Amino acid sequence: MSGGITLDHFLVLGLILFLLGAYCVLTRRNAIGILMGIELILNAANINYLAFAYFGGARYDGQIFAIFVIMLAAAEAVIGLAVILAIYQNLRTIDVDATETLSG
Amino acid sequence: MLNSLAAQIIFYFIAAITVGFAALVAFSRNIVYSAFALVGALMGVAGIYILLAADFVAMVQVLLYVGGIVVLTIFAVMLTQGIGDVAVSNRAAGPVAGFSVIALAGAVMLYATLRTPWHLAAKINVSATTYGVGNAFLGAYVLPFEIASLVLLASLIGAVVISRQDPVAPPPADASAEKTRS
Numbered sequence: 574m575s576g577g578i579t580l581d582h583f584l585v586l587g588l589i590l591f592l593l594g595a596y597c598v599l600t601r602r603n604a605i606g607i608l609m610g611i612e613l614i615l616n617a618a619n620i621n622y623l624a625f626a627y628f629g630g631a632r633y634d635g636q637i638f639a640i641f642v643i644m645l646a647a648a649e650a651v652i653g654l655a656v657i658l659a660i661y662q663n664l665r666t667i668d669v670d671a672t673e674t675l676s677g
Numbered sequence: 678m679l680n681s682l683a684a685q686i687i688f689y690f691i692a693a694i695t696v697g698f699a700a701l702v703a704f705s706r707n708i709v710y711s712a713f714a715l716v717g718a719l720m721g722v723a724g725i726y727i728l729l730a731a732d733f734v735a736m737v738q739v740l741l742y743v744g745g746i747v748v749l750t751i752f753a754v755m756l757t758q759g760i761g762d763v764a765v766s767n768r769a770a771g772p773v774a775g776f777s778v779i780a781l782a783g784a785v786m787l788y789a790t791l792r793t794p795w796h797l798a799a800k801i802n803v804s805a806t807t808y809g810v811g812n813a814f815l816g817a818y819v820l821p822f823e824i825a826s827l828v829l830l831a832s833l834i835g836a837v838v839i840s841r842q843d844p845v846a847p848p849p850a851d852a853s854a855e856k857t858r859s
Contacts, residue, residue, distance in 0.1 A: 577679050577680030577681075577684070577685070578679040578680070578684055578685055578688045578728075579679075580795055580797065581790065581791060582688065582692075583725070583729070584790045585787070585790065586692050586695070586696070586725065588783065588786055588787060588790060589696055589699075590695065590696070590699055590718075590722075591786075592779045592782070592783045593696070593699045593700055593702070593703040594699070594703070595778070595779050595782065596703050596704075596775050596776070596779050597702060597703040599774070599775040599778060599779070600771070600772060600775040603708050605708060605712075605750060605753055605754055605757070606708055606711060608750065609702055609711055609712065609715055609750065610702075610703065612715065612719075612742075612746065613699055613702060613703070613715075613718065616718070616719065616722045616742075619722070619726075619734075619738075620722065620725055620726075623725075623726055623729045623731045623734060624729060625795075626729075626731070627729040627730055627731070627801065628795070628797050628798060628801065629795075629796055629797065629798055630798030630799075630800075630801070633806070633809045633810055633812075633813045634813070636731050636733065636734050636806060636810055637810060637813055637814065637818055639726075639731070639734050640733075640734060640737055640810070641821065641825060643734075643737055643738060643741050643742065644741075644825050644828075644829065645825075645828070646741075646742070646746065647741055647745060647746055647829070647832075648828055648829055648832035649832075650746045650749055650750065651749065651832050651833070651836045652832050652835055652836055652839070654749055654750065654752075654753045654836075655835070655836035655837075655839040655840040656839055657753060657757065658753060658756060658757070658840050659839050659840055661756070661757045662842065
């Protein structure tokens, strides 16, 4: 295994992607930017699933979980973008700091 | 398979592309650049999937993520015009706070990742996965598979209901406009 690509390589790559997505979620004021950060985080989780599936031997379980994550990401993006467009129609902005109407 | 020099070169190449585009997504001031950089990041992740011998998942990633979600995101960016991150000085959480949070979390997770003795299979066999994935979906995972189709149907109807402009009772646009301007 010396010198080859090991499980740790993929885990660290997933960690870097997760941290970039988390930074995106924390610092963006644009709601669409926050959704993009969430998608980066989900992809980082998928890399971990597939890396464990590849190196751990049980291949199909991890791949099926990854497919479910992709499916849920699609549903989440559809609903999230619909909500964002509805907010934009009403308030003319999607700045998350400005959408405080529900808080009274 | 992943021990050869070519595999290492391919891995580092794809990883560099992925991390570079993801950094562009996270740090770009312009939301349109972020949306297009997301295409590169997700394509790089699909390359990582292929390197992990998950051909079917990689194709699903390209079809659903790059072909569906990113196009939807770019549509939303274009439809909500004039929303580029204008007030950069007034962020939800400052860059310093964000960096400190992810540095702390990253240090903890990196330590945990590298110190844990992961269970590794003795022998890694690589073959086409479509047959096995399809069998698992219609065998052990048939109930989650059906529930997933229900979730997709619910999200489809929900998106239509949420984003529809109500012709009967329009929202009080004046009050919200005043609220935004003040």
